[in-house]
Every structure is written in C-alpha cells, then in structure tokens.
Amino acid sequence: MSLFQYEFMLRALVGALIIGLAAPALGIYLVQRRLALIGDGIGHVALTGVGAGLLFQTSPVIMAVLAATIGAIAIELIRERGRTSGDLALALLFYGGIAGGVVLVGLSDSTSANLNAYLFGALTTTSRDDLVTIAVLGAAVLIAMLALRPALFAVCHDEEYARVSGLPVRGLNLLLAITTAITVTIAMRAVGVLLISALMVVPVATAQQVTRGFRATMAAAMVLGLFAAGAGIWLAAVADTAPGASVVVLAIASFIVVTLLAAGWRRIRRARPEPAPAPEPHEVVLGGS
Amino acid sequence: MTPEVISVTHGVVGYDGRPVLRDVSLTVTAGEVVAILGANGSGKSTLVRAVLGLVPLSAGSVTLFGQQVRRFRQWHRVGYVPQRLGAGSGVPATVAEVVASGRLARRGILRPPGRADREAVAEALRAVGLADRAKDPVATLSGGQQQRTLIARALAGRPELLILDEPTAGVDTASQEAFAGALRGFATDGGTVLLVAHELGPLRPLISRAVVVHQGVVAHDGTVPDPAGHHAAPDHDHVHPHGPEEPAGLWSTT
Numbered sequence: 362m363s364l365f366q367y368e369f370m371l372r373a374l375v376g377a378l379i380i381g382l383a384a385p386a387l388g389i390y391l392v393q394r395r396l397a398l399i400g401d402g403i404g405h406v407a408l409t410g411v412g413a414g415l416l417f418q419t420s421p422v423i424m425a426v427l428a429a430t431i432g433a434i435a436i437e438l439i440r441e442r443g444r445t446s447g448d449l450a451l452a453l454l455f456y457g458g459i460a461g462g463v464v465l466v467g468l469s470d471s472t473s474a475n476l477n478a479y480l481f482g483a484l485t486t487t488s489r490d491d492l493v494t495i496a497v498l499g500a501a502v503l504i505a506m507l508a509l510r511p512a513l514f515a516v517c518h519d520e521e522y523a524r525v526s527g528l529p530v531r532g533l534n535l536l537l538a539i540t541t542a543i544t545v546t547i548a549m550r551a552v553g554v555l556l557i558s559a560l561m562v563v564p565v566a567t568a569q570q571v572t573r574g575f576r577a578t579m580a581a582a583m584v585l586g587l588f589a590a591g592a593g594i595w596l597a598a599v600a601d602t603a604p605g606a607s608v609v610v611l612a613i614a615s616f617i618v619v620t621l622l623a624a625g626w627r628r629i630r631r632a633r634p635e636p637a638p639a640p641e642p643h644e645v646v647l648g649g650s
Numbered sequence: 651m652t653p654e655v656i657s658v659t660h661g662v663v664g665y666d667g668r669p670v671l672r673d674v675s676l677t678v679t680a681g682e683v684v685a686i687l688g689a690n691g692s693g694k695s696t697l698v699r700a701v702l703g704l705v706p707l708s709a710g711s712v713t714l715f716g717q718q719v720r721r722f723r724q725w726h727r728v729g730y731v732p733q734r735l736g737a738g739s740g741v742p743a744t745v746a747e748v749v750a751s752g753r754l755a756r757r758g759i760l761r762p763p764g765r766a767d768r769e770a771v772a773e774a775l776r777a778v779g780l781a782d783r784a785k786d787p788v789a790t791l792s793g794g795q796q797q798r799t800l801i802a803r804a805l806a807g808r809p810e811l812l813i814l815d816e817p818t819a820g821v822d823t824a825s826q827e828a829f830a831g832a833l834r835g836f837a838t839d840g841g842t843v844l845l846v847a848h849e850l851g852p853l854r855p856l857i858s859r860a861v862v863v864h865q866g867v868v869a870h871d872g873t874v875p876d877p878a879g880h881h882a883a884p885d886h887d888h889v890h891p892h893g894p895e896e897p898a899g900l901w902s903t904t
Contacts, residue, residue, distance in 0.1 A: 393741040512759035515751040518743065522732060522803075525702050526755040527725030533759075565741065573787045574744035 372492050373484040373604060374594045379499040380544075380551045380560060381590025381608070385568075385582035386506040387544050388561025389575075390537055393517040399436075400558040402451045404545045405458030406432030408554050411479045412465025421479070422494055422546060429542035432458065437538045459554075482553035482605025484594070495547045502540045513537065514575055551590075552605035560586060563612040570616075570623045585615055652679040653716070655811050655842045656701055660710035663693075663700050670696045672866040673710070680810075683833075683843040683856050685874065688863035694846045695733070697863060698815055701844065702730060714811075726755040729804030731814040735788065735796050745791065745799050746784040749774055752806035774806040777835060779828040794825025801832055812836060814845040818853065826852050850874070 391399055410428025414421030432454055439450050466476045478486065487495075506513070516523040516533045524530050548557050568581035593608030600607075656678040663671040670693045678684050688694040699705040701712055703719040712719040715727060729752070752774065753767045775781045778798040783791065788799060797817060804812055812833070818826050830852040837843055837856060850857060854874065862870035 389741055395740050397740075508762075509759060511750065511754060511763065514743070514747070515754055518748065518751065519732070519735070521704060522730060522751065523754075524704065525725060525728065525730040526751070526807075527723060528754060528759060569742055573742055573785065575741055575747050578741055 369485050369487070370594075370598055372487045372489070373597075374591065376487050376492055376495050377484060377551050377590040377594045377604070377608060378587060379495055380548050381586040381588075382583050383499040383502045383506075384544055384548055384560040385564040385586040386503055386579065387537075387540055388558075389565045389579050389582055390506070390513050390517045391541065392562055392565045392569075393514075393575075397562045398451070398558055400541060400545050400548075400561050401554075402436075402454040402458070403429050403433050403542050404549060404554040404557040405455045405462070407458070407542070407546050407549055408462030408479060409458050409465060410462075410546075411549075412462040412469070415471045415475060416465050416469040418469075422491065422550070425479075425546045425549065426498075426543055428458075429546050430539050433538035433542040434535060437534055478553075479549055480553050480555055481603065482549070482551050482556065484551050484597075484604040487550060491550060495550065498543050498547050502544050505536065505540055509533070509536070510576070510579070552609055556605055556609045559609040559612060560589075563609070563616055564589065567612070567616040567619050570619050585612070589615060652681065654678070654713070655680050655682075655715060656844060657713045658697070658701060658710065659712075661697075661700055661707050661712060662709035663696050663705055664708055670866055671700065671863075674863070674866070674868055675710075676861060676868065676871075678842060678844055680842050681837075681840055683837050683858045684845070685850060685853070685857045685860045686844065686846045686863060687848075687850075687860055687875070688869075690848070692863045693866045694863045695815055698813055698844065698846050702728070702813060726807055727810045728755075729807055729809035729812045731797075731800045731804045731812065731817050733815045733817075733819065734793075735800060742787045742789065744785050745775070745780060745788055745802075746771055748788050748799055749784075749802045749806050752803035755807050770806045770808060771802075774802040777805055777832045778802045779831075792822065792825070794821040794829075797821050798825055798828055798832070801829060805832065805836065809841070811842045811844070814843070816846050816848060818851055819848060823852075829853070830856065 388397075388400070391397060407425040407429040410425035411421040413428065414424030417424075436450055436454065462479075463476070477483075512523075512528055512533060513536075515526065515528060516530055516537075520530060523533075544561065545557050548560055552560055564582040564585035565578065567585050568578045572578040572581055589612035590608050593611045594604055596602060596611065597604035597607040654677055656676065658674055658676040661671055661674045661676075662669065674693075674697060676697070686694045686697060696705060700707055701714070701719070703712070703722065714722045715724065717724075735748075749771045750763060750767065753763065753770060757763065757767060772781065772784070775784055778801055780795060780798055780802060783795065788796060791799065801812075801814070801817065804814075818829060821829065833843065833853065834856055843856075845853070847853065857874050859872065860870065860874040861868055862875065
C-alpha cells in the first residue's frame with residue numbers, strides 16, 4: 362500500500378499492532394477483577410515519569426516505565442495492608458500523577474507540544490529506538506500473559522482459592538501490576554495517557570458479548586485489538602485523523618456493531634421454537650403425592 | 651494409629667481485637683468425615699479458614715498433615731470448596747475452565763496443562779454430574795450447579811483432604827444429592843472431609859463425627875446431634891443473611 366511506503370507510517374503501524382495485541386491480553390485480567398480503570402490511574406503516574414525524563418533529559422519512556430511500576434507496586438502494597446480503600450488510592454494516583462507530570466514538564470525546557478504527545482499519543486513520531494522498546498516490552502507482556510494464563514486466571518477468578526492451591530498469589534499480583542505499568546507506558550506512545558485503558562478494556566468488552574469461555578474471550582479480544590490498531594492507523598493515514606484516537610474510535614465502533622449483531626442474533630434464535638430445558642425437580646412434595 | 655490430618659491446638663482468632671475463636675482444639679484423622687456445626691457467627695467458618703491458613707491465629711497452632719500450616723507447601727493434598735463462587739469475575743469462563751484451576755496445585759504455574767489434567771477435569775465433572783455442562787459459561791448455571799462446579803474444582807486436584815465451607819447453603823435438592831454422591835465417593839476412596847454446615851440434609855448419613863462450635867468454643871465433639879428448636883421444624887426456612895463482606899481491595903477479586 363502506497364501510504365505505508367513512508368517509514369514513519371510503517372513504524373506507526375507496527376507499533377500499533379504490537380500494542381493492539383498485547384493490551385487486551387493483559388486487559389482481560391484487569392476486566393476480570395473489575396479493575397478496568399486501573400490503567401488510567403497508572404497512566405497518570407507514568408506522566409510524572411515522562412516529566413522527569415524530559416526534565417533530566419533521559420529517555421522519557423524508560424522513566425515512565427519506572428514511575429508507573431513504582432506506582433503500581435505502591436497500589437498493590439496499599440491494597441494488601443488494607444489501609445486505604447481502592448477508589449481513594451486510585452484518586453491519589455490520578456491527581457498526583459498528572460499534577461506531577463505537568464509541573465515537571467513545565468520545569469523542563471520542552472514545549473507543550475511535547476506534553477500533548479504523551480497526553481494524546483504521537484504514534485507517527487515513533488523513532489526506531491521507540492519501536493524496539495515497544496516490541497521488546499510488548500513481547501514480554503504477551504508471553505507472560507499467555508504462558509501464565511491458568512495461574513493468572515485462577516488468581517483473578519478466586520484469589521482465596523488460588524492461595525489455598527499454593528500459588529504465589531502475591532508474586533502474581535505484583536507481576537500483573539508491573540505488566541500493567543509496562544503496557545500503559547508503551548501504549549502511551551500510541552493512544553496517549555487519556556485513552557490508555559481503551560485498548561486494554563474495549564476489545565475485551567466487545568469479545569465477551571459473543572464468547573462463552575475465558576480462553577475464547579482472550580483470543581477474540583486479541584484479534585479485535587489487532588484489527589482496531591491496524592484499521593485505526595490506516596484510517597489515520599487516509600483521512601488524516603489523529604492515529605491514537607482513530608484506533609480507539611474503531612475499537613468502540615466494533616463494540617457497538619458486535620453488541621447490536623449479538624442482540625439481533627439472540628432475538629432470531631429466541632423467535633425459533635426451542636424445547637424448554639428440563640426443569641429441576643421441585644424442592645417440596647406437591648399435592649401430598 | 652491413624653495419622654492426624656488436621657490438628658488445631660488452643661487456636662485463638664480475633665478480627666480487629668474482637669475474639670471470634672477462643673481456645674479451640676480439634677483433631678481430624680485420616681478417613682474421617684467431620685462436620686462443624688453451629689449458628690451464624692459462632693466462628694465455624696473462621697475455624698476452617700484458620701485451618702487453611704487464610705486467617706492468622708493470634709495464639710495456638712494449626713498443623714496440616716503434621717506440618718505447621720504457615721510452612722505447609724503440599725497444597726495438592728488439600729481441596730478447598732468455598733461457600734460460593736466469587737462474584738468478582740467480569741469475564742465469562744466455562745465450567746471446565748473453572749474446574750481446571752483445581753489442577754494448578756498439582757501441576758505448578760509454569761507447566762501447560764496436559765492429558766492427565768484434562769482427564770482429571772472430565773472425571774471430576776462426571777463425579778458431580780456436570781459433564782454435559784463443561785463448555786457452558788458458569789454464570790448460566792443455577793446456584794446449586796455452581797456449587798457443584800466448585801466441588802469438581804477441588805476434586806480435580808485429586809486431594810486427600812476436602813475442606814468445604816457451607817457447601818449446601820441455599821442449594822436445590824437435586825444438587826444437594828449430587829453433592830452428597832460425590833462426597834460419598836470421595837470418602838469411600840479413603841478421603842478425609844472437614845465440612846462446615848448449617849444444615850446437614852442428605853449429607854447426614856456420611857458424617858462420622860460432629861463438632862459444634864458455639865461462641866468461639868467447641869461445645870460438642872462426638873455423634874451428630876439432633877436439630878433443636880425451630881431448626882427441627884419441617885418447614886424451617888434455612889435462609890440467613892450472610893455476614894458482611896471483607897473490604898474489597900484494588901487488586902483483589904471481590
């Protein structure tokens with residue numbers, strides 16, 4: 362395709378596809394424990410890392426990974442001690458992270474365009490080095506999420522049972538926290554801090570409209586994430602829209618389409634007469650028989 | 651002498667300084683089927699949670715298979731059936747996927763599931779009469795069938811000891827009987843059972859010993875007592891409000 366003859370478009374596409382695949386693979390665990398918005402909170406903390414990186418002129422992405430990881434581990438430890446409620450800890454993260462980031466970016470010499478790139482994503486400015494970082498970290502997240510699926514599923518499904526199975530529950534929780542931080546940071550390049558949870562959560566929400574099991578949901582969500590990322594970048598190239606926002610818009614559009622189709626399909630199936638399922642026996646003896 | 655499977659000596663548990671268990675001692679030997687009975691708030695659920703190491707003791711000790719519970723690592727020998735399926739899951743999961751979690755204690759977290767795992771899952775589902783529902787989402791099952799899914803999960807690990815927390819609370823008769831059947835099979839094969847119950851129902855003939863917990867102490871340890879008061883009435887409604895949930899954390903499932 363002629364649009365992708367430019368190297369920066371190709372880099373944007375490859376970066377988006379990696380993130381489109383890795384983000385839902387992690388996001389499904391967050392959705393399973395009803396933590397769909399945790400990615401946003403950690404994204405805000407990552408912004409402080411970006412600010413520090415710009416201020417000290419070190420790699421903003423590496424600093425963001427560090428800040429986000431520290432933030433994610435802090436949440437997990439606060440949670441374990443049970444001292445602060447979950448939503449309060451999230452609020453502290455949201456506001457502390459974004460305020461810290463804005464202050465630090467302001468202190469550095471960089472322009473507000475630089476801050477915007479992290480707030481809303483700047484996929485087309487992805488450098489070769491950025492792409493390598495995204496590929497390595499994305500692959501690490503993907504491998505961890507797929508290889509540890511039974512254990513992570515068990516911990517997210519029923520933490521107490523996982524503990525009685527002798528699983529390293531704390532280690533797995535910390536692993537999830539750290540991989541969330543990493544995914545958020547690499548996704549920040551693509552869709553920006555403000556849209557980060559979308560790529561982790563929306564494909565999962567779409568997939569579970571039509572799937573029956575966890576593994577099928579995970580596979581479908583990864584396909585949907587890949588599709589939204591690829592089509593979003595294509596749309597951005599053709600219509601000259603913001604790449605990150607285009608990816609998220611397409612992800613949401615697939616959610617709406619799949620939801621409507623699934624509802625229509627259920628209605629058609631219900632219209633067809635189906636033998637009623639055998640009722641369970643009565644719990645009481647009726648009519649004195 | 652038959653080996654001790656569970657041993658609690660002078661166990662004390664308190665939540666926020668409020669004592670729930672006060673000096674409880676309990677021994678379960680291999681092959682026994684022991685029921686812990688008691689009113690709501692008597693501390694019976696806390697007792698099994700302490701046995702599993704889910705609640706720390708403030709005094710006394712708990713051993714599983716002769717080892718201090720804090721240092722116990724052979725979790726594949728223990729199958730746990732919680733009161734109900736955590737409501738935490740927002741993503742669909744099939745019955746077989748939930749039951750497959752029961753294999754983790756035996757397999758470890760890194761090894762992918764193999765043929766032995768699949769066979770154990772299928773066998774556990776047959777034992778509770780849910781083989782035909784293996785591919786259905788757990789959320790579409792009735793409460794009793796979900797409870798059977800949980801016992802299948804515990805059985806899939808082929809444990810030597812089953813610990814069940816109110817397995818039949820609010821469960822329909824068909825499921826209670828399927829449940830009793832699965833438990834009978836397990837006990838006949840030499841398994842040890844510790845179960846918390848409010849009401850024994852069809853499980854009653856299986857129980858070899860009953861322990862009644864009252865206000866944090868053991869009030870009776872021996873034969874199964876007859877229900878007393880309004881609990882004995884045939885139309886007694888066994889629906890009770892559940893205790894307050896523990897505060898849900900940010901990364902926790904509930």
